[in-house]
Amino acid sequence: xxxxxxxxxxxALALLALLLAWSFRHMETPASGATRVAPAPxxxxxxxxxxxxxxxxxxxxxxxxxxxPPEEAGTPDVEHPWAEYLRxxxxxxxxxxxKSLDLxxxxxxxxxxxxxxxxxxxxxxNIDVPAETQGKKISFAVKGLIARHVLRLLLQQYDLxxxxxxxxxxxxxxxxxxxxxxEPPFAAELKALKDMSGGIIAARAPKxxxxxxxxxxxxxxxIKVSYDFRETLLPxxxxxxxxxxxxxxxxDRRQLDGDxxxxxxxxxxxxxxxxxxxxxxxxxxxxxxxxxxxxxxxxSREDVENRRAAEAAEKKKQAEIREAEQDLFARTVAFxxxxxxxxxxxxxxxxxxGVPYVIxxxxxxxxARYTIEERQRPASEIVTLLRKGAPLIVAYRDGILxxxxxxxxx
Numbered sequence: 001x002x003x004x005x006x007x008x009x010x011x012a013l014a015l016l017a018l019l020l021a022w023s024f025r026h027m028e029t030p031a032s033g034a035t036r037v038a039p040a041p042x043x044x045x046x047x048x049x050x051x052x053x054x055x056x057x058x059x060x061x062x063x064x065x066x067x068x069p070p071e072e073a074g075t076p077d078v079e080h081p082w083a084e085y086l087r088x089x090x091x092x093x094x095x096x097x098x099k100s101l102d103l104x105x106x107x108x109x110x111x112x113x114x115x116x117x118x119x120x121x122x123x124x125x126n127i128d129v130p131a132e133t134q135g136k137k138i139s140f141a142v143k144g145l146i147a148r149h150v151l152r153l154l155l156q157q158y159d160l161x162x163x164x165x166x167x168x169x170x171x172x173x174x175x176x177x178x179x180x181x182x183e184p185p186f187a188a189e190l191k192a193l194k195d196m197s198g199g200i201i202a203a204r205a206p207k208x209x210x211x212x213x214x215x216x217x218x219x220x221x222x223i224k225v226s227y228d229f230r231e232t233l234l235p236x237x238x239x240x241x242x243x244x245x246x247x248x249x250x251x252d253r254r255q256l257d258g259d260x261x262x263x264x265x266x267x268x269x270x271x272x273x274x275x276x277x278x279x280x281x282x283x284x285x286x287x288x289x290x291x292x293x294x295x296x297x298x299x300s301r302e303d304v305e306n307r308r309a310a311e312a313a314e315k316k317k318q319a320e321i322r323e324a325e326q327d328l329f330a331r332t333v334a335f336x337x338x339x340x341x342x343x344x345x346x347x348x349x350x351x352x353x354g355v356p357y358v359i360x361x362x363x364x365x366x367x368a369r370y371t372i373e374e375r376q377r378p379a380s381e382i383v384t385l386l387r388k389g390a391p392l393i394v395a396y397r398d399g400i401l402x403x404x405x406x407x408x409x410x
Contacts, residue, residue: 064371065389077341080361085184088168090410095123096148096170103150104141110134110158114172117154121147125162128173128182133158139235142248142295149293157253163187193360194409200395201408203318212294219247220275227277231264237281238298245274249296255303260286325396328353329380336374342366342390346403349382355401362405366390 099121105113111134114125127134138157142150155161161175165182173180179188225244229237235251242249253261263285269277274296278289288304290297333352337345343359350357368389372382383394386403393404 062371063373063385065385066369067389068367069369077365077367080364082186082190082361083365085164085166085190086361086410088166089164092164092168092170093148093410096121096151097146099123099147100144101147101150102143106139106141107137108140109137113140113154117147117151123147123170125151126165126169126171126182128171129158129160130174133160133174138253139239140250141239141242142250143242143246145248145295153250153295159254190409193358196358196397196402197360197404197409200393200397200402200404201406203321213291216247216291216294216296219245220273223247224271224273225277226270226272228268229265229281231266234261234263234265234287234298237265241274241277247274247296248294249274249298252297252299252303255299256287260300321397328355328396328401329378329383331379332376333379333382334374334376335382336372338371340370340372342368342370342386342392342403345370345372345382345386346401349379350401353379353401355396355399357401357403359403360405360409362407362410363390363392363403366392 101117101120103113103116105116110129111127114127117123118125136158140154140157142153145153151162155172155175159175160172162170162172163180163183165171166184169182171180171182173182179191223245225241227237227240227244229240232240234256238249238251241247251261265281267281269280272280275289278296278298282288286301288299288301290299290304290307331353333349335348335352337348340348343364346357346359366389368386370385370389372385386392386394391406393402393406395402395404
């Protein structure tokens with residue numbers, strides 16, 4: 001009985017062992033079977049992109065201005081073709097500006113007055129003027145004026161001008177409006193640039209000689225004169241007032257006819273300011289006066305009225321010019337570049353705006369370099385960058401974009 005029980009227990013344990021073994025095998029089969037899943041067809045495979053490689057890239061140029069960059073070896077800057085002549089002109093004008101003159105001539109011809117100027121300044125003046133013009137006699141007196149201003153005032157009385165020749169000599173010749181035979185071939189082009197430059201700068205800067213005019217106004221408020229004229233001709237009246245006040249007073253003979261110059265004046269006055277005296281003396285006559293760079297100019301009423309009308313018209317014109325300029329600079333242009341010279345930026349900007357441009361010799365030679373980020377931007381923003389690198393006036397006149405030195409074309 002005991003042996004039967006032992007045999008049955010052995011059989012039961014064996015069956016339990018087999019059952020446990022079968023159970024463990026069944027639990028491992030799905031995991032091992034997963035590793036043997038048949039691969040998908042080639043068409044169903046998903047293509048895997050190769051890993052991205054991080055190549056170094058050059059950063060886009062940022063806005064940068066170099067006002068005084070170092071010289072680049074082997075690439076000297078190109079000088080403007082007119083540069084040498086402009087240096088000669090500047091030297092001649094500097095010699096005239098460096099001298100102050102006192103002149104007092106009565107009924108003298110032009111060569112006599114010019115000889116006096118030469119003697120007092122040491123500056124040679126070449127004359128290319130018809131004999132009849134040279135023989136014309138005038139009275140001319142000034143005190144303490146720079147020689148260039150004196151020469152200009154004197155030559156105005158003869159409808160003459162002075163020019164600088166290609167070798168730097170000063171020539172006096174008729175004011176014909178044409179290019180002088182004494183000037184270099186590009187003189188007409190240079191003159192047009194100077195005229196435009198002068199007009200633009202004058203519109204943006206204080207009126208030339210305005211400080212002299214302020215000083216003259218102050219002097220007129222403090223200097224008083226007394227006079228007693230009996231049948232005295234106008235030139236003698238002006239000469240007396242000039243002597244009594246020690247101010248520069250002259251007659252613009254181009255504006256006055258012979259009858260006016262020969263008018264006899266009878267009048268008396270005591271303790272009057274010079275301008276008040278002139279107003280009183282000119283009352284009822286076709287005479288007036290104006291100030292020009294510290295000089296009282298006796299002229300005709302018509303001349304003064306015409307100048308006032310011209311000033312009013314000029315103010316209106318300048319307002320229209322400013323509006324057109326603002327409209328142009330508000331346009332957006334695509335722009336960008338590295339290490340550009342000012343003249344290169346000017347060319348690209350003008351092309352982007354669709355307008356021609358002119359750049360003066362002084363601005364042409366500025367050393368500034370510009371690196372400008374490439375993008376769309378208003379033209380005014382580029383102009384602001386240009387001004388950071390060099391003294392510059394950018395203006396729009398007569399359909400042309402002008403790049404000018406603030407001191408003008410010298």
